[in-house]
Amino acid sequence: MYSEKVMDHFSNPRNVGTIEDADGIGEVGNATCGDMMTFNIKVDGDRLTDIKFKTFGCVAAIAVSSMVSDMANGKTLDAATAIPKKKVAESLDGLPKEKMHCSNLGAQALAEAIKNYEENRLEKPAGSQ
Amino acid sequence: MENVYMDHAAATPVNREVVDAMLPYFDREFANPSTVYEMGSRVRQVVEEQRAKVASLIGASPEGIIFTSSGAEANNLAIKGVAFAKQKKGNHIIVSAIEHHSVLNSARFLERMGFEASFLPVDEYGLVSPGRLMEAIRPETVLVSIMHANNEIGTIEPIYELSLVCREKGVMFHTDAVATVGNIPVKVDDLGVDLLSLSGVSMGAPKGIGALYFRERTRLMPLIHGGIQESGRRAGTENVPAIVGLGKASVLAAERLGSSEDSLRIQEMRNALVSGVQEHIEHSKYTGHPEKRLPGHASFCFEAIEGESLIFMLSQGGIYANTGSACASKALKTSPVLVAIGIPTAMAQGSIVFTMNNTNRSEEVEYVLEKLRQAVGKLRSFSPIWKEKQAA
Numbered sequence A: 001m002y003s004e005k006v007m008d009h010f011s012n013p014r015n016v017g018t019i020e021d022a023d024g025i026g027e028v029g030n031a032t033c034g035d036m037m038t039f040n041i042k043v044d045g046d047r048l049t050d051i052k053f054k055t056f057g058c059v060a061a062i063a064v065s066s067m068v069s070d071m072a073n074g075k076t077l078d079a080a081t082a083i084p085k086k087k088v089a090e091s092l093d094g095l096p097k098e099k100m101h102c103s104n105l106g107a108q109a110l111a112e113a114i115k116n117y118e119e120n121r122l123e124k125p126a127g128s129q
Numbered sequence B: 001m002e003n004v005y006m007d008h009a010a011a012t013p014v015n016r017e018v019v020d021a022m023l024p025y026f027d028r029e030f031a032n033p034s035t036v037y038e039m040g041s042r043v044r045q046v047v048e049e050q051r052a053k054v055a056s057l058i059g060a061s062p063e064g065i066i067f068t069s070s071g072a073e074a075n076n077l078a079i080k081g082v083a084f085a086k087q088k089k090g091n092h093i094i095v096s097a098i099e100h101h102s103v104l105n106s107a108r109f110l111e112r113m114g115f116e117a118s119f120l121p122v123d124e125y126g127l128v129s130p131g132r133l134m135e136a137i138r139p140e141t142v143l144v145s146i147m148h149a150n151n152e153i154g155t156i157e158p159i160y161e162l163s164l165v166c167r168e169k170g171v172m173f174h175t176d177a178v179a180t181v182g183n184i185p186v187k188v189d190d191l192g193v194d195l196l197s198l199s200g201v202s203m204g205a206p207k208g209i210g211a212l213y214f215r216e217r218t219r220l221m222p223l224i225h226g227g228i229q230e231s232g233r234r235a236g237t238e239n240v241p242a243i244v245g246l247g248k249a250s251v252l253a254a255e256r257l258g259s260s261e262d263s264l265r266i267q268e269m270r271n272a273l274v275s276g277v278q279e280h281i282e283h284s285k286y287t288g289h290p291e292k293r294l295p296g297h298a299s300f301c302f303e304a305i306e307g308e309s310l311i312f313m314l315s316q317g318g319i320y321a322n323t324g325s326a327c328a329s330k331a332l333k334t335s336p337v338l339v340a341i342g343i344p345t346a347m348a349q350g351s352i353v354f355t356m357n358n359t360n361r362s363e364e365v366e367y368v369l370e371k372l373r374q375a376v377g378k379l380r381s382f383s384p385i386w387k388e389k390q391a392a
Ligand code: FES
Pocket: A030, A033, A035, A056, A057, A058, A059, A060, A061, A099, A102, B326, B327, B328, B332
């Protein structure tokens, strides 16, 4: 049912965990089945320097989070936000049709984390005065 | 360890003896049992012998057995067949909320055809209450269908008590016994049922064969119209090899169930698995009834993880089990059984079901426990909600 790539990312997910002093945190729930994904990011300048994720979900959801974190790491915020959902599934050599919604979740959680970072940054100058 | 197969509710291996019994009916004794010449009547004779074997396994008379293509077809025939045959008498049927899809969706189909259906709730163990059934029966009720045992949570229903209610009210009673026939002793008179479905899949017969038992003088509207095979209740040339397979599997099951040795051993393995889980895996819930359950059945929900990923992780260690998680279902819906027994959605995600039979060995249980602990631990380390759960 799943490609070898999916099984590899599922069995040995890259970047699992959380970041103590994360610059941004994104959390999305999967309304369809009640599952959940969180992304923690570290940012330096306009680049992602570290990404950690945690996922409560199916094989596809775990593999997708791992793949997204891998693809985005080291990229600029703009480039990371622009990673197309389709690209994630493609990089995993495809996902079963009924699992495509899980691939959207990964990109969404990362985008949320970046948004959260930007919100934090906007608040900061005021606080540091 | 090689493969450890603990998903016998989904399929069972076909015994070598069963395969051997079937083989001649593919090429040598291939004649159509409806033909009049000797070659055909020999096959007819064989089909009738199998009918007697299946009947004897469940303590029925051979005239009350119809061969079907599956347990699902038997359920469809029982429910639609009785409802349509009794249309003049009434238009209401009752099923439980935890029936197999073939029962639930037959009931929903009847609703679309103008019938009314009641879906009886169950308690936290999945039990149907006879008192509740009594209250649900109306003057226009023509059929009640409650399964003998549930494959997802293992619970065995109080079929005899429920049958007494139906008898008192003069309503026909059907039970889906796919999960029990071949696994525990089942006799139609002890259960007090008017109709009973069984399937080859769960008892070492090939896929594609099932049977419906009906008490004499039960009127059934056929689902498949055509020739007068199965005494006019189901048209279509008989699937002779599969029927022979079901007959042989019935004889073997009767022998196995004759001694309690096997069933005690299966129960011990199950108990070892359950106590191992309860001892070593925190935040787990044993689902279904603790005593009134199938001997080889163990089902749990593990908090903060999802069942499909658990099943895949176990299968990498050669272990095969099942889950009722929404993510594992094509419709992405939590199993209606887990919903009906009141398991919260997030917890139902962590569902796993082990079904053992006589082919399993106790070393396998040890191995499963070890791998299960590892897999649950690993998936929890990926889970964003595990820390909170653990703290709570
Ligand atoms: S997380 Fe539920 S289907 Fe993927």
